[in-house]
Amino acid sequence: MTPAARVQAAIEILDLVIEAAREGGAAADVIVQRYFRSRRYAGSKDRRAVRDLVFDTIRAIGERPESGRAAILGAKPELEEWFGTGGHAPEPIAPAEGRAETSLAPNWLLAKLGKRADPALLSRAGIDLRVNTLRAERPQMLHLGQPIADLPNGIAGAPEDIAARPEYEDGRVEIQDAGSQRIVQMCGAAPGMTVVDLCAGAGGKTLALAADMAAEGRLIAADTDRMRLGALRPRAERAGATMIESRLLDPQREMEALTDLAGAADVVLVDAPCSGTGTWRRNPEARWRLTPERLQRLTRIQAQLITLGASLVRPGGSLVYAVCSLLPDEGDHIVSGFGDPQMRLTDTRLLTPQKDGSDGFFIARFERAC
Numbered sequence: 573m574t575p576a577a578r579v580q581a582a583i584e585i586l587d588l589v590i591e592a593a594r595e596g597g598a599a600a601d602v603i604v605q606r607y608f609r610s611r612r613y614a615g616s617k618d619r620r621a622v623r624d625l626v627f628d629t630i631r632a633i634g635e636r637p638e639s640g641r642a643a644i645l646g647a648k649p650e651l652e653e654w655f656g657t658g659g660h661a662p663e664p665i666a667p668a669e670g671r672a673e674t675s676l677a678p679n680w681l682l683a684k685l686g687k688r689a690d691p692a693l694l695s696r697a698g699i700d701l702r703v704n705t706l707r708a709e710r711p712q713m714l715h716l717g718q719p720i721a722d723l724p725n726g727i728a729g730a731p732e733d734i735a736a737r738p739e740y741e742d743g744r745v746e747i748q749d750a751g752s753q754r755i756v757q758m759c760g761a762a763p764g765m766t767v768v769d770l771c772a773g774a775g776g777k778t779l780a781l782a783a784d785m786a787a788e789g790r791l792i793a794a795d796t797d798r799m800r801l802g803a804l805r806p807r808a809e810r811a812g813a814t815m816i817e818s819r820l821l822d823p824q825r826e827m828e829a830l831t832d833l834a835g836a837a838d839v840v841l842v843d844a845p846c847s848g849t850g851t852w853r854r855n856p857e858a859r860w861r862l863t864p865e866r867l868q869r870l871t872r873i874q875a876q877l878i879t880l881g882a883s884l885v886r887p888g889g890s891l892v893y894a895v896c897s898l899l900p901d902e903g904d905h906i907v908s909g910f911g912d913p914q915m916r917l918t919d920t921r922l923l924t925p926q927k928d929g930s931d932g933f934f935i936a937r938f939e940r941a942c
């Protein structure tokens with residue numbers, strides 16, 4: 573592909589990413605993969621160059637742009653020279669053609685983030701691993717990266733092809749951001765406990781809880797999403813964590829599938845659905861998706877889930893509430909609005925890419941009075 577054709581390809585992909593952000597479609601990564609699946613003429617260097625151009629542009633433009641052209645012209649003015657050069661190049665630039673403005677995020681989100689709006693939120697993320705202690709120990713895996721000081725099983729800086737390596741394929745390591753590992757660490761799960769992972773998804777944190785429990789005790793993975801929960805079983809088998817019980821929940825009637833666990837859990841993790849403002853390093857187009865209405869819907873669900881989670885905790889047991897977001901609406905405000913006098917707040921943490929080298933997370937830990 574010529575340099576001009578690469579710019580045109582990036583514009584076409586950005587148009588698809590913008591539409592997906594508006595309509596709730598696929599993630600940018602998936603769109604890039606699909607685009608090249610039907611364009612076999614593009615070599616690996618072309619793909620990498622176009623992908624980098626797409627993601628650099630998404631990172632540079634905070635507000636959802638009008639079009640891929642406006643985004644590229646705003647983010648990369650030095651590429652104007654390729655417009656209108658014929659062949660597969662982008663069309664010539666029209667006299668009053670719009671250019672998107674560069675910024676960290678939409679203004680309404682910047683106002684909410686305040687001092688937490690740091691450029692590091694959009695830095696490039698490395699790959700962190702968690703050594704699965706059901707299958708291996710960290711000293712045996714240090715050829716894959718550097719140990720993370722505060723995480724006994726964490727490794728940073730893993731190679732990009734880790735998912736194709738035997739250590740991953742046979743379950744000795746899991747790909748897991750250091751922030752997610754710190755959430756599980758705050759749960760303090762141990763062998764023999766009853767632990768509920770209330771928003772387990774495909775089980776990233778469930779598997780880490782199982783390892784901390786040495787696969788002994790009861791570990792219940794619950795979620796309302798059948799597909800995500802379905803992905804947990806093969807992952808659990810690979811990880812040697814076959815003691816996990818899965819429970820599919822009916823939204824708004826979650827307790828129906830959990831009645832036997834009311835007041836019975838030693839630890840409940842509520843890894844609540846959220847806006848993902850802490851994961852912009854990996855999904856920078858999430859800034860183009862979020863709206864005030866969507867945020868409001870999420871905070872309503874978060875408030876319901878923290879209350880539901882608390883009802884499962886036994887006297888003396890603990891509840892950990894976490895979101896991969898730095899918005900006070902989804903963290904500090906949910907905790908301050910949670911008015912269960914039996915639940916004592918024992919710890920809160922705000923993890924940021926700048927300070928902690930992980931995705932951004934808000935974490936709160938409570939203990940139920942005895």
Ligand SMILES: C[S@@+](CC[C@H](N)C(=O)[O-])C[C@H]1O[C@@H](n2cnc3c(N)ncnc32)[C@H](O)[C@@H]1O
Pocket residue numbers: 752770771772773774775776777778794795796797800821823824826843844845846873877
């Ligand atoms: C942040 S994700 C969880 C990620 C997961 N814990 C992990 O480590 O991979 C939030 C999850 O909450 C689930 N969820 C949404 N509404 C729910 C509800 N009412 N009850 C339980 N889970 C819910 C979503 O399906 C999603 O899988």
